[in-house]
Amino acid sequence: MGVEWTALHWIYVIFIVLIIGFMVKRRDTTLICILGIFSLALIATGSLSASVSGIFNSFIFAITELMSTILVISIIVAMSQVLTKTGINDVMISPFTRFITSPALAYWIIGILMMGISWFFWPSPAVALLGAVLLPAAIRAGLPSLGVAMAMNLFGHGIALSSDFIIQAAPKLTADAASLPVGEVISASIPLVITMGLVTTITAYFFLRRDMMRGSLPVSTYIHVENENIRSEHFLSTSQKKFFSVFIPIVFILDVVAMSVLKLQGGDATALVGGTAVFILIILSLFTHKQQGLEKITVYLIQGFQFGFKVFGPVIPIAAFFYLGDSGFQKILGDHLPATSHGIVNDLGIGLAALVPLSKEVAAVTLTITGAITGLDGSGFSGISLAGSVANLFATAIGGGAATLTALGQISAIWVGGGTLIPWALIPAAAICNVDPFELARRNLLPVTIGLVVTTIVAMFLM
Known part of the structure; x- marks a missing residue:
């Protein structure tokens, strides 16, 4: 095998299989x-107390690694609460409603707007x-509410979330698990994201238009649903809303320019976006709530943190386990691996290369399937650490292609679990558009599957 496989390696493999x-x-x-962490700690240290402590320490390590990601998403959600509460989001989006004059324009305009906003706000x-403002306009243009939900899902939870170029939460998770720089994973993901996005959205629109022409998708009538999460209140005048609706996009565009000029990636780029969101949150809270502004800043931050930890709660234990496969092992459990070991995952890759002559085609298909399986929990993010870890393993076995495989696993996991195929992950968009989440998942299934197949083939050529 080239390396010595110990009980630690076999325990790690067994628990990967169990997790899948x-x-x-x-x-x-x-x-x-948690049982996997405890088992690895027990085998490594031989101490019951150290093993119990290892569970907690692994959680601390995972939270430390993920904290910047959790923090920026929480802050952005907190800021979006102010935008929704004040109605600034309505004004930001309203100029685009005049262009929604046909079903085709409704689908593509809503989709592209959703993608752009999702890159910054998730x-x-x-x-x-978007939904509360553009849904009525799309329906008036003849696009069924199911089509609106598909556009928001495929462009937002699909393209934007799987690429995550601005906030960089997804590539950080997979890059860390694969022991790669974040920028390398992002660069490798660009052609795959473009392929997956174009194939899936064009295919979905083709099927949608075909069924509309057949009359199997009746034109919807807009039903207003009052929702406390999207209801705005009259805190600001029209001119004030217009000012902030221009000011906020300009500030974030300046962030993107700064990232390009200063070559900021990964944590630095995330910090810039997060810090900008904090300042916008403070300005809007003080300007909107006047005397109560100080207290409202805290209220909005609490709402954001509740969302952030709710989303990443399931991610922390699985990330803690997979961090043990690489650099996290020594930091959490100490130096208990064999002297010849390169880390559990690297050892498995070297051993696999010696046992099974893998090819880039087999590796690409395996990563797509692994990513899709990890997405079945409906989170999208809980399994991408596994995708990165498996990508590292296969790249070691075939002698390259780690970044492409990591990006492929990330795209597959998030497209399946992030909100395009799993019904319980589709509920937000389905609720806004007043459609059945199971029907929405059924409509997305074939386009997403075709997209994954084509993207996997493209990845084979890029490795």
């Missing part, structure tokens, strides 16, 4: 991950920001 199996069965993997807040 539980995901396939749509069961929660938290307990399995898809869940973007659904609320």
Whole structure:
């Protein structure tokens, strides 16, 4: 094998298989991950107390690694709460409604806007920001509400979330698990994101238009649903809303320019976006709530943190387990690997290369399937650490292609689990558009599947 496989390696493999199996069965993997951490710690240290402590320390390590990601998403969600509360989001989006004059324009305009906003605000807040304003305009133009939901899903929870070029939460998770720089994973993902996005959205629109012409998708009538999460209040005048609706996009565009000029990536880029969002949150809170502005800043931040930890709660245990496969092992459990070891995952890759003559085609297909399986829990993010870890393993076995494989696993996991195929992950968009989430998932299934197949083939040529 070239390296010495110990009980630690076999325990790690067994628990990877168990985690995938539980995901396939749509069961929660938290307990399995905790048991995996405990088992690895017990075998490594031989101490019951150290093993129990290892669980907590692994959580601390994972939270430390993920904290910047959790923090920026929480802050952005907090900021989006102010935009929604004041109605600034309505004014930001309203200029585009005049262009929505046909079903085709409605589909593509809503989709592209959703993608752009999701890159900065993440898809869940973007659904609320966009849906309430553009849904009536799209329906008046003849696009069924199901088509609106598909556009928001595929462009937001699909393209934007799987690429995550601005906030860089997804590439950080996969890059860390694969022991790669974030910028390398992002660069490798660009052609795959473009391929997946174009194939999926064009295919979805083709099927949607075909069924509309057949009359199997009746034109919707807009039903206003009062929702406390999207209801705005009259805090600002029209001119004030217009000012902020121009000011906020300009500030974020300046962030993007700064990232390009200063070559900011990864944590630096995330910090810039997060700090900007904090200042916007403070300015809007003080300007909107006047005397109560100081207290409202805290209220909005609490709402953001509640969302952030709710989303990343399931991610922390699984990330803690997979960090043990690489650099996290020594930091959490100490130096208990063999002297010849390169880390559990690297050892498995070297051993696999010696046992099975893998090819780039087999590796690409395996990463797509692994990513899709990890997405079955409906989170999208809980399994991308596994995708990065497996990508590292296969890249070691075939002698290259780590960044492309990591990006492929990330795209597959998030497209499946992030909100395009799993019904319980589709609920926000389905609720805003007043459609059945299971029907929405059914409509997305074939386009997303075709997209994954084509993207996997493209990845084979890029490796």
